[in-house]
Amino acid sequence: MSPATPEKLAPALPPKRGLRDFFVERLGLDGIQALMAKKRVPIHRSTPFYFLGGMALFLFGIQLVTGMLLSLYYKPSTDQAFESVQAIMTEVDFGWLVRSAHAWSANLLIGILFLHILTAYIMRAYRRPREMTWFSGMLLFFLFLAFGFSGYLLPWNQLAFFASSVGTALVGKVPFVGEQLLLWARGGENVTGETLVRFYALHVAVFPVIAFVLLGMHLYLVQKHGMSVPDAAVKKLGGKENVPSMPFVPHFLLRDMVGWYLALAILAALAALFPWELGEKADPFGSAPVGIKPEWYFLFMFQALRHLPAHIYGVEGEIAGVLFFGFCGIVAMLVPLLDRTATAGWPRRILNVLAAMAVIFFIVMTAWGLIE
Amino acid sequence: MDSKPDPVPRRSLLTGSLTVGIVATVGAIFYPVAMFLRPRKATSTGAAEVVAPYRVNDLKPDANGRWPAPFNFNGKPCLLIRADDEVRAFNAICTHTECTVEYVPEKGVIFCACHNGVYDVEGRNVSGPPPRPLEMYKVTLRGQPGQEDIIVSRNT
Numbered sequence: 135m136s137p138a139t140p141e142k143l144a145p146a147l148p149p150k151r152g153l154r155d156f157f158v159e160r161l162g163l164d165g166i167q168a169l170m171a172k173k174r175v176p177i178h179r180s181t182p183f184y185f186l187g188g189m190a191l192f193l194f195g196i197q198l199v200t201g202m203l204l205s206l207y208y209k210p211s212t213d214q215a216f217e218s219v220q221a222i223m224t225e226v227d228f229g230w231l232v233r234s235a236h237a238w239s240a241n242l243l244i245g246i247l248f249l250h251i252l253t254a255y256i257m258r259a260y261r262r263p264r265e266m267t268w269f270s271g272m273l274l275f276f277l278f279l280a281f282g283f284s285g286y287l288l289p290w291n292q293l294a295f296f297a298s299s300v301g302t303a304l305v306g307k308v309p310f311v312g313e314q315l316l317l318w319a320r321g322g323e324n325v326t327g328e329t330l331v332r333f334y335a336l337h338v339a340v341f342p343v344i345a346f347v348l349l350g351m352h353l354y355l356v357q358k359h360g361m362s363v364p365d366a367a368v369k370k371l372g373g374k375e376n377v378p379s380m381p382f383v384p385h386f387l388l389r390d391m392v393g394w395y396l397a398l399a400i401l402a403a404l405a406a407l408f409p410w411e412l413g414e415k416a417d418p419f420g421s422a423p424v425g426i427k428p429e430w431y432f433l434f435m436f437q438a439l440r441h442l443p444a445h446i447y448g449v450e451g452e453i454a455g456v457l458f459f460g461f462c463g464i465v466a467m468l469v470p471l472l473d474r475t476a477t478a479g480w481p482r483r484i485l486n487v488l489a490a491m492a493v494i495f496f497i498v499m500t501a502w503g504l505i506e
Numbered sequence: 507m508d509s510k511p512d513p514v515p516r517r518s519l520l521t522g523s524l525t526v527g528i529v530a531t532v533g534a535i536f537y538p539v540a541m542f543l544r545p546r547k548a549t550s551t552g553a554a555e556v557v558a559p560y561r562v563n564d565l566k567p568d569a570n571g572r573w574p575a576p577f578n579f580n581g582k583p584c585l586l587i588r589a590d591d592e593v594r595a596f597n598a599i600c601t602h603t604e605c606t607v608e609y610v611p612e613k614g615v616i617f618c619a620c621h622n623g624v625y626d627v628e629g630r631n632v633s634g635p636p637p638r639p640l641e642m643y644k645v646t647l648r649g650q651p652g653q654e655d656i657i658v659s660r661n662t
Binding site for chain 2: 203206221225226227228229231232395398402
């Protein structure tokens with residue numbers, strides 16, 4: 135047993151150097167640097183699909199910034215919400231641009247997420263050990279749908295009012311707990327100012343915090359497990375170790391940024407050329423306007439529910455529809471547990487048929503809803 | 507084959523146009539945001555004339571011993587006091603850190619509770635931290651003697 139020498143207790147610090155080393159030494163940046171240097175992105179035919187996640191992240195950043203800006207002028211009450219959004223659109227300098235960017239970016243984000251999930255499914259990126267990445271991603275997707283739904287009510291216009299009435303009424307159809315859920319969601323029996331304040335609180339405080347937690351988890355897992363390489367690429371090159379790759383920093387990141395820049399350009403063009411409409415102020419006691427439709431990403435559900443018969447095998451049509459869509463959501467969520475074999479076996483083939491049917495159903499119903 | 511050197515080296519042309527693009531993008535983002543953050547209505551300045559919600563005979567301590575509170579004079583609180591047989595009107599915003607001052611008739615001073623600033627009945631800063639006297643407004647009385655309307659005005 136040798137006595138501990140002072141050198142062992144407190145290792146001598148390296149000599150002082152420049153400003154960069156000042157921060158590296160105090161913040162432990164070398165660990166982050168080493169992580170970044172380690173991260174590599176495989177190169178194969180499907181590599182472009184890796185951009186979708188980063189693009190969704192970028193659009194989420196735009197949502198945060200434009201949302202914070204809008205919150206400086208928005209007032210969540212029935213006698214001020216519509217008027218404050220109207221003021222944003224007509225009086226505040228560039229207010230129309232900020233609000234239009236927020237609304238358009240939300241729609242682009244949902245669209246990108248659809249593609250992100252679809253490509254992850256096609257590449258079977260959810261398999262062991264990436265099940266949790268899939269779960270957190272699906273939860274994020276549902277959360278962003280909820281973001282869209284809650285944000286839609288905030289301008290307190292006719293469309294928003296009835297969309298929220300319909301949407302929360304569907305929640306009320308859930309067996310056993312529906313009635314309570316409806317009261318909870320609306321803050322009362324009807325869509326009122328209480329609902330508006332609730333949706334506002336969810337939209338600007340509760341959901342963002344949940345989003346940060348889930349997003350942190352999702353990104354950590356992507357970093358931990360690395361990018362998933364599709365079977366086809368592995369097979370073609372005769373083994374995982376033969377798949378070429380590029381460093382994430384700076385090679386992939388720069389390509390990512392080109393994608394973001396493109397997204398920003400598309401967003402700016404959409405916001406400038408097609409400013410988001412405001413419509414008429416909500417009248418809780420007026421009739422629903424003819425031709426009322428939800429946002430495009432809810433349209434397939436809306437269209438399907440509209441054409442369901444009043445009763446299916448003795449069950450109310452709406453209840454059957456809500457249960458069906460809920461079931462589909464659960465199946466999508468549980469994909470990693472349903473398809474667990476290394477090579478695509480029969481569970482995967484069944485899932486493929488279901489997924490294809492779901493995509494076709496979505497496209498047909500959305501298109502039908504748009505032209506009707 | 508032409509062996510003339512490039513008039514603009516390729517690399518500097520590329521980095522130059524990249525820099526211009528980045529600067530333009532940053533400008534195109536921050537200019538609208540800066541304009542968006544600007545408040546909509548300019549705070550009211552210039553001339554103003556307001557009839558006070560008190561008449562001359564209202565200017566006395568109430569049952570709880572409180573002097574009539576400042577009223578809204580074009581967006582700023584205006585304090586009315588009665589001293590030396592005269593009605594005076596002041597901008598009630600303390601010149602120190604912009605709290606609203608109050609009149610203490612029994613001591614004959616205008617007092618700011620935030621940092622113990624004291625002004626006399628002509629608005630002069632007499633003790634405590636206030637650096638300047640209170641802004642004084644013009645007072646015009648109109649109507650029956652003893653219960654005249656008080657018209658407060660400002661020229662600039």
